[in-house]
Amino acid sequence: MIRVEALSKSFDQKMVLSDIQVTFETGKVNLIIGKSGSGKTVLLKSLIGLNPIEEGHIYYGDRDLTIMDASQMKCLRQEIGVVFQGGALFDSQTVLENVMFPLNLFTELSEREKRERAVFCLHRVDLHDAENLFPSEISGGMKKRVAIARAIVMNPKFLFCDEPNSGLDPLTSIVIDNLIYEITHEYGMTTVVNTHDMNSVFEIGEKIVFIHEGRKEWEGNKEMIAHTENKYLNDFIFSSKLFKKIKEEL
Amino acid sequence: MKFLYHLGQYITFIRKAFCKPEKMKVYSKEMILEFEKLGLNSIMLVVIISFFIGAVLTLQTAYNMQSPLLPRYLIGYLTRETMLLEFSSTIVSLILAGKIGSNIASEIGSMRITEQIEALEVMGVNSVAYLVGPKILAALVINPVLYVFSVFIGILGGIISGIISGVVNFEDFIYGLHFSFNPYYVTYSIVKTLFFAFIFTSIPAFYGYYVQGGAREVGKAGTKAVVDSSIAILTVNLILTQIML
Numbered sequence: 018m019i020r021v022e023a024l025s026k027s028f029d030q031k032m033v034l035s036d037i038q039v040t041f042e043t044g045k046v047n048l049i050i051g052k053s054g055s056g057k058t059v060l061l062k063s064l065i066g067l068n069p070i071e072e073g074h075i076y077y078g079d080r081d082l083t084i085m086d087a088s089q090m091k092c093l094r095q096e097i098g099v100v101f102q103g104g105a106l107f108d109s110q111t112v113l114e115n116v117m118f119p120l121n122l123f124t125e126l127s128e129r130e131k132r133e134r135a136v137f138c139l140h141r142v143d144l145h146d147a148e149n150l151f152p153s154e155i156s157g158g159m160k161k162r163v164a165i166a167r168a169i170v171m172n173p174k175f176l177f178c179d180e181p182n183s184g185l186d187p188l189t190s191i192v193i194d195n196l197i198y199e200i201t202h203e204y205g206m207t208t209v210v211n212t213h214d215m216n217s218v219f220e221i222g223e224k225i226v227f228i229h230e231g232r233k234e235w236e237g238n239k240e241m242i243a244h245t246e247n248k249y250l251n252d253f254i255f256s257s258k259l260f261k262k263i264k265e266e267l
Numbered sequence: 268m269k270f271l272y273h274l275g276q277y278i279t280f281i282r283k284a285f286c287k288p289e290k291m292k293v294y295s296k297e298m299i300l301e302f303e304k305l306g307l308n309s310i311m312l313v314v315i316i317s318f319f320i321g322a323v324l325t326l327q328t329a330y331n332m333q334s335p336l337l338p339r340y341l342i343g344y345l346t347r348e349t350m351l352l353e354f355s356s357t358i359v360s361l362i363l364a365g366k367i368g369s370n371i372a373s374e375i376g377s378m379r380i381t382e383q384i385e386a387l388e389v390m391g392v393n394s395v396a397y398l399v400g401p402k403i404l405a406a407l408v409i410n411p412v413l414y415v416f417s418v419f420i421g422i423l424g425g426i427i428s429g430i431i432s433g434v435v436n437f438e439d440f441i442y443g444l445h446f447s448f449n450p451y452y453v454t455y456s457i458v459k460t461l462f463f464a465f466i467f468t469s470i471p472a473f474y475g476y477y478v479q480g481g482a483r484e485v486g487k488a489g490t491k492a493v494v495d496s497s498i499a500i501l502t503v504n505l506i507l508t509q510i511m512l
Contacts, residue, residue, distance in 0.1 A: 094391035105386035108377075118392050122289050168351055 018043045018063065019175065019207055024073035026059055033059050034231045037073070043207045046198055046221045050213060051228035052253060060228065061179055061211045065099055068133060077175065095123055098168030101177040104160035106152040106167070112139070113148035116167045123171065138166040142196055144231035162196070169200060176201065176208040182217060190214060194221050215260060218242065227253070280473050283395035284403060298401040305367055305402065305468075306409035310416065312366060313359055317417040319351070320358075321424030324349055329434035340389040343433045343443025346425040348452075355417035356456040357504050360410065360463035368471040371402060372492035375475030376485035384476070394505040403465060410464035411457045455511045462503050470496045 022035040034056045041047040051057045062068040066082055075082040076092060078102060085093065106115050116135040120126060126134065139148065142162040152160060161181055168176060178197060182190040198221040201208040210217065218225060219239050227235040229249045237245070245251060255261045288294040328345045358418035375398055378384050387394040422444065429435040435443075478488045 056313045062385075067385055067388065094389060097389060099386065099389045101382040101386055103381055105382040107383055107386075108381075121293050122390070124393060 018078060019209070020074075020076040021064070022074045023064065024060075024070055024075065026056075026063055026070050026111060032231055034063070034070075034228075037077055037228075039226050039233055039235050039236065042224055043179070043206055044202065044205045045208070045223040046201050047207070047209045047224040047226070048218060048222045049209065049211045049226050049228060050218060050253070053213065055228045056231040057211045057213075057228055058179060061177055064209065065097060066094070070226055094173045095119075095149070095171060098171065098173035098176045100161065100164045100168050100176070100181055102179045104152070104157075104164040106160055106163055108152055111149050111151055112144070112155065112163050115152070116170050117165055118167065119171050123137065135166075135170060138170045139163070142166045143192075154217065157184050158186075161185065161193050165193075165196060165200070169204070172204065174206060175260070176206045178208070178210045178212075179260050180211055182212060182214040182215070187216065190216060191220065197221065215254060216258075218254070229253075276477070277469075277473050280395060280399075280476065281469060283393060284399040284469070284472075286393050286396045286400075288396055288400070289392060289430055294397070294401055297397070298405050300413050301401045301405035302409060305405050306371075306413065308362060309366060309409075312362065313413050313417050314420050316362060317355065317359070318424035320354055321346060321350060321421030321504060324354075324421070324429035325429045325440075326424035326432060326434065328430070331430075338437040340443035341374060341436050342429060343425070343440035344446045345443075346440075347444050347448075349424060350418050350425075351423040351452050351456060355414050355421060356459045356463070357500065359413060359417050360460060360467060362496055363410070363413070364467035364471075364500060365493050367406070368470075368493045368496045371468060372471035372475040372489040373485055375399075375472055376478040376488050378483060379476060379478045380481055395476065397495040399469070400474070402472060403468045406464035406468040407461055410460040410465040414456060414460045455507075458511065459504060459507055461510075462507065463500050466499045466503065468495045470499060 019041040021039045021041075022036055024034055025032065026034040037060065049057050049060060059068060063083075066085075070083060073083070077096075080089070080093065082090075082093065106112075107118065110118065113132070113135055116138055117131050118133060124131070129131070135201040136148065139145075142160060142165050144162050144166065147159060147163075148154060165178075165181075175189070176197075179210050181193050181197065185193065194217050197208060197210060200206070210221075212218070219242075222239040222242070225235075225237055225239065225242055226233060227247070227250050235245060235247045235250045238242075240253060242250070245254075255263075324346045325342055328342045328452075332341060375384075378398070384394045384398070387397060426437065426440055429440050430437055471489070474488040474492040474495075477483075478484050
């Protein structure tokens with residue numbers, strides 16, 4: 018479980034996040050949704066320690082990230098897997114080398130064991146026969162899968178995904194969403210997904226947090242979101258004609 | 268004020284680059300790759316430039332020594348002195364600052380804008396030590412080697428052009444090479460190459476690492492890295508010459 022208390026963050030005296038209070042639950046897919054520029058990515062990067070925060074606390078279980086020293090932070094980082102928006106795969110390494118990278122640095126496994134673990138993770142994300150390809154030789158959807166495989170290779174307790182569906186077609190988006198959902202339940206991880214994809218909201222949103230202009234505006238799940246009275250959330254979710262029509266039929 | 272801020276940031280950056288590696292084996296592998304990228308891939312450029320500069324130096328020295336009172340072996344002597352003292356250390360390092368410097372700045376800058384550096388940090392890897400440390404160490408080893416290589420190739424170019432054009436014979440040129448040789452000049456130049464190697468890897472890496480924005484900013488960082496590395500090399504060259512000679 019990750020608990021955020023009174024988190025605030027500003028850039029050049031401009032408040033980007035203000036007094037965020039939220040709990041991300043273990044074994045569930047927790048979604049952070051909101052318009053572009055609402056502060057979702059800043060919140061996600063604050064959660065993983067890439068953005069230092071000015072006020073508030075972030076608890077991983079009972080460990081407060083905001084007061085951790087370098088060695089405690091290093092231990093925590095090995096419990097975290099992150100899927101970045103563009104995949105952030107290392108261009109100079111093959112798919113297999115990318116997935117093996119954390120194992121090479123942080124484990125004492127033999128070369129054969131590392132290879133087996135990396136291949137297992139690649140197969141888990143339905144990637145076969147792509148081990149020796151370079152990131153420039155694979156599609157966007159495959160890159161996201163490799164990024165997921167790399168994120169789970171160390172058996173993390175916490176998985177963070179920054180807009181995993183961006184740039185993907187609807188079919189591939191659903192495949193990636195389902196993969197995240199399955200992996201979360203299979204490994205009992207605390208998963209936090211940053212998205213503005215409405216299909217993801219209705220497919221995998223076990224817990225949803227809506228951020229509007231740097232503030233937490235709403236919190237609930239995919240069943241509750243369809244009947245919300247919150248104006249900002251309604252404007253955001255049902256902005257397209259298709260979703261407006263769906264809402265009318267609900 | 269801004270200069271002091273960047274200087275402080277650069278010093279912190281260099282300190283991070285030499286922090287204890289997470290795993291020596293992985294870093295050693297990176298260093299071997301850097302030997303290839305920075306060293307082996309630059310040999311051909313150094314060979315071509317050194318050969319032609321050595322050849323031209325010989326012809327120009329001969330052209331400026333028309334007086335029969337001046338011995339011909341001075342052509343070999345002056346070619347050696349120029350290659351040994353200045354060209355193979357400073358000018359070759361300036362050329363490498365252009366080739367390697369822009370390459371390092373754009374490589375690390377691209378990694379920054381595609382979130383690869385964030386990915387390293389989030390895994391618990393010291394991204395500066397992993398990306399920059401091996402590059403600096405590899406350049407510190409390879410630049411003196413390239414210097415020695417450049418001196419020999421330059422002198423070879425001088426001998427060939429001198430003999431083919433008939434401005435000096437082989438014996439005179441070789442006598443000039445041995446004439447009044449001071450081994451300390453080699454030490455002085457090798458010390459310079461070490462400083463220059465540090466400059467043309469660390470400054471571009473610094474600019475690449477702190478890039479913000481997109482492809483345009485990466486390009487700008489590459490240009491700025493080359494300009495600033497070149498200025499730093501020339502300044503350090505002047506200071507070291509004053510101190511060491």
